[in-house]
Amino acid sequence: MTPPPGGARRMFKIDQNLFDIGRMDTLATGGTPLHRLDPRAKLITTLAFIVAVVSFDKYTLSALIPFFVFPLVMIAGGGLPFAYLLRKVLVVAPFALFVGAFNPLLDREILFRLGGLGISGGWVSYLSILIRFGLTVTAALTLIALTGFNTVCLGLEKLAVPRPFVIQLLFLYRYIFVLTDEAARLVRARSLRVFEASGLGFKPFVSMVGHLLLRTLDRAQRVHLAMRCRGFEGQMPVLRPTHFGLPEVRHIALWVPLFVLMRVYNLPIKLGLWITGFFA
Amino acid sequence: MHMADALISPAVGGTMWAATAGLIAYSSRKVKQELDDRKVPLMGVLGAFIFAAQMINFTIPGTGSSGHLGGGMILAILLGPHAAFLTMASILTVQALFFADGGLLALGCNIFNLGFFPCFVAYPLIFKRLVEGRDGQGRIFAGSLAAAIVGLQLGAFGVVLETLFSGVSELPFGTFVLMMQPIHLAIGIVEGLVTAAVVGFVWKARPELVTAAASPAAGRGSLRTVLVALGIVAVLTGGALSWFASANPDGLEWAMFKTSGSEALARPEKGVHASLEKIQEKTAFMPDYGLKTEGGDAQAETEAHSPWPAVSPGTSLAGLVGGILTLLLAGLIGFGLKRRANHTK
Numbered sequence: 001m002t003p004p005p006g007g008a009r010r011m012f013k014i015d016q017n018l019f020d021i022g023r024m025d026t027l028a029t030g031g032t033p034l035h036r037l038d039p040r041a042k043l044i045t046t047l048a049f050i051v052a053v054v055s056f057d058k059y060t061l062s063a064l065i066p067f068f069v070f071p072l073v074m075i076a077g078g079g080l081p082f083a084y085l086l087r088k089v090l091v092v093a094p095f096a097l098f099v100g101a102f103n104p105l106l107d108r109e110i111l112f113r114l115g116g117l118g119i120s121g122g123w124v125s126y127l128s129i130l131i132r133f134g135l136t137v138t139a140a141l142t143l144i145a146l147t148g149f150n151t152v153c154l155g156l157e158k159l160a161v162p163r164p165f166v167i168q169l170l171f172l173y174r175y176i177f178v179l180t181d182e183a184a185r186l187v188r189a190r191s192l193r194v195f196e197a198s199g200l201g202f203k204p205f206v207s208m209v210g211h212l213l214l215r216t217l218d219r220a221q222r223v224h225l226a227m228r229c230r231g232f233e234g235q236m237p238v239l240r241p242t243h244f245g246l247p248e249v250r251h252i253a254l255w256v257p258l259f260v261l262m263r264v265y266n267l268p269i270k271l272g273l274w275i276t277g278f279f280a
Numbered sequence: 281m282h283m284a285d286a287l288i289s290p291a292v293g294g295t296m297w298a299a300t301a302g303l304i305a306y307s308s309r310k311v312k313q314e315l316d317d318r319k320v321p322l323m324g325v326l327g328a329f330i331f332a333a334q335m336i337n338f339t340i341p342g343t344g345s346s347g348h349l350g351g352g353m354i355l356a357i358l359l360g361p362h363a364a365f366l367t368m369a370s371i372l373t374v375q376a377l378f379f380a381d382g383g384l385l386a387l388g389c390n391i392f393n394l395g396f397f398p399c400f401v402a403y404p405l406i407f408k409r410l411v412e413g414r415d416g417q418g419r420i421f422a423g424s425l426a427a428a429i430v431g432l433q434l435g436a437f438g439v440v441l442e443t444l445f446s447g448v449s450e451l452p453f454g455t456f457v458l459m460m461q462p463i464h465l466a467i468g469i470v471e472g473l474v475t476a477a478v479v480g481f482v483w484k485a486r487p488e489l490v491t492a493a494a495s496p497a498a499g500r501g502s503l504r505t506v507l508v509a510l511g512i513v514a515v516l517t518g519g520a521l522s523w524f525a526s527a528n529p530d531g532l533e534w535a536m537f538k539t540s541g542s543e544a545l546a547r548p549e550k551g552v553h554a555s556l557e558k559i560q561e562k563t564a565f566m567p568d569y570g571l572k573t574e575g576g577d578a579q580a581e582t583e584a585h586s587p588w589p590a591v592s593p594g595t596s597l598a599g600l601v602g603g604i605l606t607l608l609l610a611g612l613i614g615f616g617l618k619r620r621a622n623h624t625k
Contacts, residue, residue, distance in 0.1 A: 021378055050385045055290045058448050100286070106450040122450060129286045129448060136285035136383045144377045152377065162308035164320075168370045171324020172331075176374070179325070179332035187336055205338035206474070209349055210481030212336070216329040217489065223321035 021176065024141075027080055028148030033247065034078045039147050039155025041248035045070075045255045046143045052259040053135045058125045059111065063266040064132065070255065071138040078146045085145070089137050100129035149173050154242060178219075183212060282375075282390050283439055285383030289446040296442065297388035303396060304369055310362040319363055326355060327367045331374075340470060349478060350471035352398030353428040357407060357479055358489060361399040368395035393438040398431030406430055420483055420490060421476045428472035429465070436464035 028035070034042075049070050056063060075082055107122035144152065150170060157166040186208055190200070200208075261267075285293075311319065333349040351371060355364035369391045376387045410423035440456050443449050451459075483490040 024378055047384065050285060050383070051290050051293075054285055054288065054293065054385055100449060102455075103450040106452070125448070125450065133284060133286035136385065140377060140384050149374075149377065162305050164308040164311050165304050165366055165369065167320060168323050168327070168366050169373060171321060172327035172367070172370045172374060175325050175328035176331050179328040180335060183332035183335050200336070200338045202338050202473075202477070205336065206477040206481055208336055209333050209474070209478050210485070212333060213329060213478060213482055214485055216325055216332075217322070217486070220322040220325040221318075223325060224318050227317075227321060 023084070024145050025148055027078075027145040028151070030079055030146075032078050034074065034146050036247075037146075037251055038242045038244045038248045039151045040158055040242075040244060041251045042143055042147055043152070043155050043159065045252055046139050048256045048259055049139050050136050052263045053132055053139075055263065056128075056132075058128060059121060060128055061124060061131065062268040062272075063262070064128065064135065066262045066267050067135050067259075070259075071135065071142055074142040074146060075138075078142065080142065080145050085138060085141055088141060089134060097130070097133075100126045103129070151242070158242070175219075179212075179216060182215065186212060283383075283386040283393070283442055285385045287443055287446060287448050288386055288389060289448065290385070292442050292446045293385040293388060295388075296392050297385070300369070300388040300391045300396075303365060303392075303400075307362040307365045311366060314362075319359070323359060323363050323367045324370075326358060327371050330355065330367075330371055338474075349474050350428065350432070352394055353402065353407070353424060353431055353472075354475050354478060356399045356403035356427075357424065357475075358482075361403055364403070365395045365399040368399065389438070389442045393435040393442075397434035397438065398427070401434060402427040402431035417480055417483065421480055424476035424479045425469075425472040428475045429468040432464050432468035432471060433461060436460045 049067070053064065053067055074080070075085060103126040104120060104122035107120060107125060109121045110118040111121045111124050112119055147155070150173070153166050153169050153173075156169070157163065190204075190208070311323075330349070330351045336349075352364065352368050355367050358364075359367060372387060372390050372394060376384060376390070407423040407427040410426065411419050437457070437460070440453070440460050443451065443456065444453055449456075479490060
């Protein structure tokens with residue numbers, strides 16, 4: 001068996017990416033109470049969560065732990081696949097991991113000791129960055145997996161985001177699938193004809209992208225004509241009617257004060273002191 | 281070069297969100313005023329094109345790495361600054377939500393770095409100046425190349441400044457700048473070449489698309505308005521967020537104090553020295569600092585030396601125990617809900 005040529009591997013990546021977007025949308029069609037909440041409630045709680053998490057001092061570790069309750073409850077309550085989301089978090093880590101990795105090298109002040117081992121401030125703050133990263137990324141992913149992109153956009157519009165921007169988001173999302181399909185077809189057609197030559201040279205690359213762009217511009221024209229024919233008025237229909245009622249108020253009233261509480265009091269330390277108090 | 285939530289403080293994230301929101305509102309109004317409803321689908325479809333085109337890679341000779349088309353500059357050339365900014369913002373929003381590139385709080389920073397600089401600075405000041413009135417293959421090529429490089433350099437510098445003011449990362453300003461700018465110069469040259477080549481390709485096939493964007497009428501005088509608007513936004517958010525920064529010493533002020541102090545810069549030079557010293561110190565004092573011995577002197581000494589006064593071995597043990605227990609508790613709650621959800625299905 002010879003390894004697959006570069007073209008085939010790249011194709012696999014494209015299909016994987018498409019599949020990923022599609023899968024997130026499939027998850028959003030679930031029917032749990034969390035799915036049914038008005039998107040505004042979920043947007044507000046998620047933002048409050050992220051602000052609370054990143055507002056901690058850079059050496060914070062233990063006080064961040066209770067915040068895991070929010071993404072975990074969202075995942076469990078929404079019936080989302082935990083392993084899949086975890087894999088997604090791990091795949092997208094690079095920048096934070098990279099920049100954070102300098103902390104242990106640059107901040108060598110010993111903060112505390114466990115047994116004989118001195119833990120430097122850099123390691124603590126690096127670990128803190130990783131925890132924040134895990135928390136904020138899972139929160140964003142659960143938001144989209146519980147709500148779906150079109151509904152998030154609807155929520156944004158109701159939260160007074162300018163209409164042209166919301167329409168732009170909806171259009172973009174609609175055509176990502178179409179155009180990535182088209183790009184994938186181009187790449188596939190080429191890789192079927194070049195056999196083992198894996199890399200793509202600059203000139204053919206420019207011509208491929210250029211043609212894709214020309215096709216895109218023609219498509220935009222056709223879409224515009226079709227819109228005119230149907231009397232588009234800047235409103236995208238959504239299947240799920242939204243309503244800001246009691247469940248939404250309850251959702252916000254449950255979570256936001258909890259975030260404040262967890263931000264102000266270090267619950268794990270209190271719990272730990274209480275427990276170690278028994279053995280002292 | 282996406283910023284991540286984990287690296288920024290709320291003050292920086294909030295300020296950049298406010299600036300970006302202002303720019304989005306401003307650009308939306310401009311796009312609406314143009315009353316060119318052909319642009320509505322064009323923006324959406326071109327945004328999707330940027331996504332799709334990033335899946336086609338070419339091999340950079342001799343390096344083994346690959347390059348692809350960057351977004352901001354080609355959009356600015358084809359759509360003009362306002363529509364391009366909205367399109368770039370929408371692309372980054374989708375990336376933040378689906379691929380968790382960056383994050384929600386860092387979204388403002390990312391839109392600003394990758395949208396504002398190419399669309400409102402590099403495009404009007406470089407591309408338009410070079411191409412305006414006298415289009416031709418050479419000028420369009422040079423204009424797109426230079427504008428793409430400058431746009432990316434400014435964006436990379438934005439990342440450095442935002443990271444610095446957030447104060448989460450320990451990287452000193454000088455090191456970070458020296459790391460980011462050359463890397464992004466290389467990336468910018470590749471991206472600029474690709475942009476220039478693709479724009480040249482389109483210009484040969486459909487010249488009216490490129491020349492329309494480069495015409496003197498498009499986007500004239502937009503920069504001054506934008507800068508004035510930005511100034512207002514900056515003053516407003518500065519005022520609104522200052523209560524936050526002062527209530528929290530770990531916010532903006534703290535970061536500024538920290539980075540302006542010279543000790544942060546001096547430390548890396550004697551890194552080996554410092555670490556050797558630390559090892560020595562550690563081995564010498566080990567028995568005194570053990571967990572079990574809670575002798576009053578050692579305790580006092582740790583607290584005096586510690587840069588973070590709240591930490592003592594006792595509380596860090598408590599933090600560890602409590603942290604693990606809380607994590608277990610959170611997991612149990614999640615597990616219980618999952619069981620219930622499965623039951624009711």
